Amino acid sequence: MPNPKRKFSRSRTRKKRTHDRHKLAVLHLSECPRCHQRRRPHRVCGNCGYYDGEPVIKL
Ligand SMILES: [Zn+2]
Numbered sequence: 001m002p003n004p005k006r007k008f009s010r011s012r013t014r015k016k017r018t019h020d021r022h023k024l025a026v027l028h029l030s031e032c033p034r035c036h037q038r039r040r041p042h043r044v045c046g047n048c049g050y051y052d053g054e055p056v057i058k059l
Contacts, residue, residue, distance in 0.1 A: 027040075028040065028041060029041075032045040032047060032048060032050070033053075034048050034050045034053075035047050035048040035050075044056045044057060
């Protein structure tokens with residue numbers, strides 16, 4: 001049975017990727033107010049383990 005090589009044409013895949021939702025995520029960074037390391041916003045700081053002034057990760 002003949003089968004298409006791919007589900008979507010390369011053009012269609014690329015067009016799809018130009019749409020915002022499919023764009024590669026731009027890494028947004030904000031500064032941790034405690035240790036001033038760059039961290040992802042709304043995430044626990046990977047350096048000091050604090051979020052919103054509270055220790056979240058017990059060391
Ligand atoms: Zn921190």
